[in-house]
């Protein structure tokens with residue numbers, strides 16, 4: 370089959386998948402109401418409204434879907450529109466559709482604490498066409514300080530007709546279901562997260578709660594399941610007999626950029642490692658689930674986490690960026706130069722940590738997680754480094770194989786391997802099997818993570834959301850370390866803005882068996 374017909378086939382499959390989805394969602398004559406709490410805020414403006422628009426314009430949402438923004442600010446729909454339009458990536462030929470989108474938008478002003486304001490919101494929803502019967506989706510794009518008040522008030526005043534007892538995934542026909550979407554942070558540690566989980570579980574059933582970790586909406590994170598369990602060739606190698614170590618990396622080339630005050634409350638471990646990187650780790654390490662159902666997969670992920678002892682400080686390096694006097698713009702300023710960051714803060718902007726999964730498959734294999742801000746590049750990847758070939762006959766010329774799953778940018782799966790250097794010799798040379806998505810799936814639209822996840826909530830698909838027991842286990846692993854760092858005010862190692870992070874991080878990876886040879890050179894194929 371030619372590359373072009375392959376691409377066509379993939380497009381056809383995608384379209385088929387999307388149309389099945391649309392059919393399911395369009396079958397019912399019940400409207401859907403999507404409420405954005407915190408409609409005036411940054412997340413709503415940059416992510417949630419643009420995502421709703423993209424889903425709307427692609428015709429992926431049920432026909433009768435209404436959007437209601439809710440916040441304390443004295444705004445109107447026009448005001449929300451003015452704030453969000455710059456993030457909508459609007460095309461010239463979409464203007465008419467864009468007007469249609471805003472015609473199905475409403476805005477309600479109210480507090481997050483007063484029950485009467487939520488009663489008013491409920492009345493407004495009820496005045497929408499068949500609003501009293503509508504399925505209701507509540508997105509909490511809000512700071513954690515108001516999570517509890519808002520969720521209690523939703524439960525008291527704004528639920529659809531199905532109540533708590535009936536299944537939220539099956540429409541009763543006489544009234545709508547309700548689903549609540551919660552953004553991280555889900556607590557600060559094991560105790561506060563358990564407190565929040567307990568609070569939510571008193572108000573909603575687990576199948577009504579959608580905890581977003583947007584990394585679970587990324588193409589290559591979702592791909593891990595298929596790569597691992599849809600290929601025979603990887604499964605015999607995916608264990609402690611063959612894998613030297615697994616490195617899971619997140620890097621951003623910019624600092625906290627005036628948002629340091631907010632970031633300082635959490636630090637990079639809570640911001641990225643405890644959630645995004647741990648989710649990736651559990652998908653890499655889990656056993657094959659009994660099926661692709663959400664519960665079977667999440668059961669396996671929880672089992673992995675349960676087999677991980679709490680993180681030890683001796684297996685961790687924390688760092689904080691300093692300005693680069695030679696750098697340009699923001700790069701000149703360090704974390705502590707941000708006026709919103711408390712003086713002398715010891716909050717890490719970089720962390721690398723080695724954890725172990727004590728299962729028969731992985732015992733002794735280091736999982737090295739690295740994440741940081743103000744580094745040399747934007748990158749998120751999983752790197753599986755295999756062991757050396759035993760019984761070497763090439764005089765030490767062979768480098769370790771690596772399987773790299775690049776999550777972003779430019780999604781790719783590549784396997785670094787040795788081949789005979791082409792020509793009149795038998796010398797081994799480093800090369801690769803390279804699946805670059807940009808080349809293989811040219812022209813295929815890769816949906817944004819939030820698009821996939823919000824559509825999943827409409828469909829009632831829980832697979833790519835975090836279950837409460839997963840969350841508890843992840844906090845169990847990180848809480849002792851976080852408390853120690855904070856109690857003892859452990860000083861992070863300084864690293865320069867735009868660098869690869871502290872040298873100590875490379876030393877840690879080396880200590881646990883990762884080898885960087887520095888000899889591999891990739892030649893980008895000519896497309």
Ligand SMILES: NC(=O)C1=CN([C@@H]2O[C@H](COP(=O)(O)OP(=O)(O)OC[C@H]3O[C@@H](n4cnc5c(N)ncnc54)[C@H](OP(=O)(O)O)[C@@H]3O)[C@@H](O)[C@H]2O)C=CC1
Pocket residue numbers: 618739752773779781782783801803804805869875885886887888889890891
């Ligand atoms: N399909 C595609 O698009 C493909 C692209 N490539 C590209 O080729 C380039 C090289 O490939 P790559 O697999 O990264 O190979 P490298 O061998 O160059 O790098 C391997 C790893 O070593 C780490 N590293 C880099 N410098 C050091 C150091 N001084 N000490 C210790 N560790 C270090 C990097 O980690 P860290 O993240 O910490 O810097 C990286 O994870 C990349 O840009 C890659 O994206 C390669 C193959 C296919």
Ligand SMILES: O=C1O[C@H](COP(=O)(O)O)[C@@H](O)[C@H](O)[C@H]1O
Pocket residue numbers: 583621640641749
């Ligand atoms: O959750 C977060 O993720 C973003 C990075 O997301 P990406 O999709 O752009 O990779 C990060 O900047 C932010 O600090 C963190 O809270």
